[in-house]
Amino acid sequence: MQPVIQVENLQKSYGSLKAVDNVSFEVYPGEIFGMVGPNGAGKTTTIEIIEGLRKADFGTVHVLGMDPVEDSDQLAERVGVQLQQSALPPRLRAAEAVELFSSFYQHQADGNKLLDLLGLADKRNTPFAKLSGGQKQRLFIVLALLNQPELVFFDELTTGLDPQARRSMWELVQGIRQQGVTVFLTTHFMEEAERLCDRVLILDHGCLVALDTPAALVSSLGVEKRLVFTLPEDQELPSLEGLPTVSRVERSGPRVVVYGQGARFASSVVLALEDAGVDLLDLRTEQATLEDVFLQLTGREMRE
């Protein structure tokens, strides 16, 4: 399959700081590809080089088989971009912005439909400056989709949004992909990358530290699964260590954490507890997440 984006040995420095250090990867048609990493990892520099807004010091980038800087005019017709930092004139109204930006493109999507789809139907006549952060973000998505792009870039799409708005943004991105559009996004929320992306590239200090599906990244850790429950005061904990899937059991007061591995781990523990007549007041399983992957690969916490 011909990749939509091809990046080879990309390098970019600002003075002595290596913002992007020899990064190579490919993005394939129809996937949601996420680039994650803490703030300052080089995500925005990388995405802006691919968008043609910055020039690389070294390395090659191809987008839809073209050079992002040389062929920027042709690419602008076929690619949609939401920038991390941009604005519209404060007094420009939402519908006017859509009409204006439509006039720049040969292929045009139905701007009014897009405004409806993104829940901005009643904000048509609202000046840009009067829109909330989430509304501005959605308007920029409308603008990014106006040319019916084959590929869209979302840079920190959900930063500054509340959890509910973030979730509806995820649904929206999935909807965009279902139309056959390839999505390239950056985020510093590991949960977002895990829920949304088909493949995830982890970037740290400008270096590519991992690239795979979220599930493969998590299972590559080989981290034990955990089962956590509360033991009722008058009941005894049966011996679970004998189970083949269980490696150890930790207790602190009534709280019990069982560690183990294998596909039947959770079910075998629950079965043993039931056989012993333990009433389970609460029970949850915990799995490694991309946060743990990041911690293991870099030795640091992802959270700011």
Added chain:
Amino acid sequence: MHALKHMTLVDFKLYLREPISTFFTLAFPALLVLLFGAIYGNKPTDLFGGYGSMDISMPGYTALILATVGLLSIPINMTSNREMGVLRRLKITPLRPLVFISADLTTNMVVTLLGMLGVVLLGWLIYRVRFEGQVIPLVLGVIYSSLAMFSVGYLIASLAPTARAAQVIGMVLLYPMMFLSGAGMPLEILPASLQRVSAFLPLTYVVRLLRGLWFGKPASELWVPILVLGVIMVVCGFLAARLFRLE
């Protein structure tokens, strides 16, 4: 063409929604007519070669408007759009910088002509100012002068790192010229020493050209201001075209 039409229309709407720019281009010059008209009236005097103060102020105020638009509106608008990230958003569209500038230029030209129309109408209604030239050469002269001043503005916009810097540069250029070029007040009332300074100010040549056209001088007698303004237009326009970036 499609993009140019939409961009120009939007620019014009945004101009009308911006109270500060409408004040300085439309209301402020009109206030000058009322204020200086009330002070000096429009009695013909020998100082002004038999014309009244308001008669000779019409081309001066027009010069003031086009200098305000060129040296303040254009650079401040452009740099604040850059600062906010508007230009970055436009850069990633197929919109060409030349189309973007053309729309901006057209809007500012229309605004300038409207400002001039307001001043002249007011002068005619209140003082029956005398106009002895022809409309088409005068309008062409205003457009020519505007292009010269606007090109200075686009050069400032290309060079100034921030909107604040653009504002300071624009004011430093505009304010001395307001008083010493014959735009804000007639040169004739200044002492001879200050009048000599005026020869070094670009706006002086705008005033000379427009005053000449206003009172019906043929273009052949106005070749000095035409040449000076042409040089400013070509040099600044060339540099701005080289330096301006949508980013």
